[in-house]
Amino acid sequence: MPPEKSYHMTPEQFRQYGRAVVDWIADYYERIETLPVLSQVEPGQVRQGLPAAAPAAGESFDAILQDMNKVILPGVTHWQSPNFFAYFPANASGPSILGDLLSSALGVQGMLWATSPACTELESQVLDWLVTMLGLPQEFLSTGSGGGVIQDTASSASLCAMLAARERATNYRSNRRGCDGKLVAYTSNQAHSSIEKAAMVAGIGMDNLRLIEVDERFAMQPKALARQIQQDRQSGLIPFFVSATVGTTSSNALDPLPAIGAISRENGLWFHVDAAMSGTAALCPEFRYIQDGIERADSYTFNPHKWMFTNFDCNCFYVADRKALIDTLSILPEYLRNQATESGAVFDYRDWHIPLGRRFRSLKLWFVIRHYGVEGLQYHVRRHIEIAQQFAQWVKQDERFEIVAPAPLNLVCFRHRGGDESNQLLMDRLNRSGDLYLTHTRLNERFTLRFCVGQTHTGLRHVQNAWRRIQEEAGKL
């Protein structure tokens, strides 16, 4: 056999280029406010800057980094900019980025306890920490009958909740024989689109997902839910699942969990709670009221990758009865059998979600919690809410604008009184200026601006500037 060649990066090169990348990142964060928040490229522009084919021979690391600046960066919308107020945040932080770097480097697969015990055990432990940090029910602790797992997104977590519910309702018949079109799920007409997608994926069908009407605060009406369940039963259908939202995407509405939970119990429905962004607020005891009633939930999900300084992907998904989840998703082929699994003494997280492979995602979450401590996390979440509330005050004081929905936390929904077109124009001009980025929704059929405060480095001055720019552009309408 010929002697070995190597095209690999040596450890020495890794030290050198690794430092270059670390410096690139630090520089990026130092100048991020000078960059237009929303990328200004046209469709196809980034691709035009890339060669049509892969290079035959390897290129230097410097050349790649140069293209990061030249080709990639102009096409990036700067989600980490403190002037980002669009959608929901997806905030990152130094400790998170470095924790994730270690995860990439260790490159372990945590599909089974046996394939890297630390990957499983750190995850269980940190998710138990969060139960206490957020004041969640004891049923979610891994030391009891429940437990938590990190998934990629709330979409996937809610899908898994729906699947476990489906199997519980059919005594695992759907897994064996397929769905039969009789199961009915419930959520509000303000719930995230992922619930609809889950109904499609899981073989339930969109027509069998009831979008329950909401009250004037955009929160699900429990009476309408109860009525609909009753009606479906009478039609010979089988109600099996309800998803309530703590902080809807559109307007941050808070569904009344105690009433929805009670109806779920009475009717034997699986009660899922989606707190994708807003769940993080429960770090602060004074905001924990948003999840009152959570003690009846069969499953719960929130995203540290939205508002807890942990870079994507890091969704936390809890179940009160892990057996229901595992029995739904478990498959054990011979090539994955091992003594630890057979002993029953360990968790094999591949049975807690759709994918088999999984990276060591708890590292970044662990790094974040240890770096900030509970008090650091509380401080920044409180501060974001305080600043958002200040913004809401400014909006109220400007008679050209109106607040359109309750703003319990860090999302303010408002609009210019000039009508839909004015609001669309206002938003487009602001976003095209690059000074800030905000997005819209429709509430009561009307175009509504959403202003969400949650990026890691967003402080009072950024929101002051944003409000000044909004007022400026409003003056030009």
Next chain:
Amino acid sequence: MPPEKSYHMTPEQFRQYGRAVVDWIADYYERIETLPVLSQVEPGQVRQGLPAAAPAAGESFDAILQDMNKVILPGVTHWQSPNFFAYFPANASGPSILGDLLSSALGVQGMLWATSPACTELESQVLDWLVTMLGLPQEFLSTGSGGGVIQDTASSASLCAMLAARERATNYRSNRRGCDGKLVAYTSNQAHSSIEKAAMVAGIGMDNLRLIEVDERFAMQPKALARQIQQDRQSGLIPFFVSATVGTTSSNALDPLPAIGAISRENGLWFHVDAAMSGTAALCPEFRYIQDGIERADSYTFNPHKWMFTNFDCNCFYVADRKALIDTLSILPEYLRNQATESGAVFDYRDWHIPLGRRFRSLKLWFVIRHYGVEGLQYHVRRHIEIAQQFAQWVKQDERFEIVAPAPLNLVCFRHRGGDESNQLLMDRLNRSGDLYLTHTRLNERFTLRFCVGQTHTGLRHVQNAWRRIQEEAGKL
């Protein structure tokens, strides 16, 4: 409002700690061969080293890094060790780790083109590069009617393929009204467990997934497939999907794609091809025969995060008709509407998979391809195969052992002639020694050892040592 405090890591601290982590990683790779490949901890041992609750106050970065060494590392199975021969590889590399680091730092969400155009366009472009690099059909190019997307795992990709097939077969009725238990899917009894999981998740049901018998090479028997389809049709069922495997997990068997593709076409089935690990071999023209017949495939998936030096998660999923996939998975709530999407001129990758959120995963793949160049990737893949073939020769020459399945590429299935217990004992002793890590399967009901060569730094000497250790332990049986 009180003046701002900050618990965040400053750019200066990030430079300092970032360098510390880069050095930690370089050190780790320099000493990785001195560590036992398979973690030696007992269940619960890692958790015992962790505090019961999260820290109230933040801790120093040094303290966290110390715990990496003290608490985490003993619980890590070293997937990146050159002495790792278990399962399938999940190989990482310097350029991949650094590309992924930039992805974590940019922290963009690529759910829509508009939310970060570079995230979408680099992905489309690099996946088009791979079509050429691997000799895949032109139908998979994004510039035509198809296209590629990065997913987390082949499990998720195969699920999406099955969903698109389900909707095509029912004219989108399943998405609307749910499944009805009539659809039937096909794969071989050697296919990956993810196909079974997909059938459960998608509401098809395990009983409606036919596990077609295989020949003496563990490859699907097309005649048996055709017969079963015929029979199912006669029973009033609706055959809709077949998944063929290029390199099964158990023994690296190659299903006959031309015959399976022809049967799929004749019967109107969606033809999916899962080449999770082995697809990478097609980088080298001499191994491209493994995917002969791929030109009839509706969808195809392989994992650069297995054998192409790109750390998890990086699964590539291609479809010949992207409209079928998008129409299956698309949901467009008001808060995601934007001009670029309405124009139809862009891809919104959230419609190509289950999750909504997505990170900038193409960066690491782009870094890898540019660093190695096509020739560097080819060299290392060829070398792994060459070394695995050498190993197979040694096994053949030792009369205590036998080869149990064809070994076309980098996986060798073999066993000691002493029977199941001897093989189990042999494997356990080798793994407990920490010198190497290999796993097992069952072929023709018999316990079989699997030896897979594919870790980034695995060279001839590691396989020589492994074989020496296997012989040594065999001598003690």
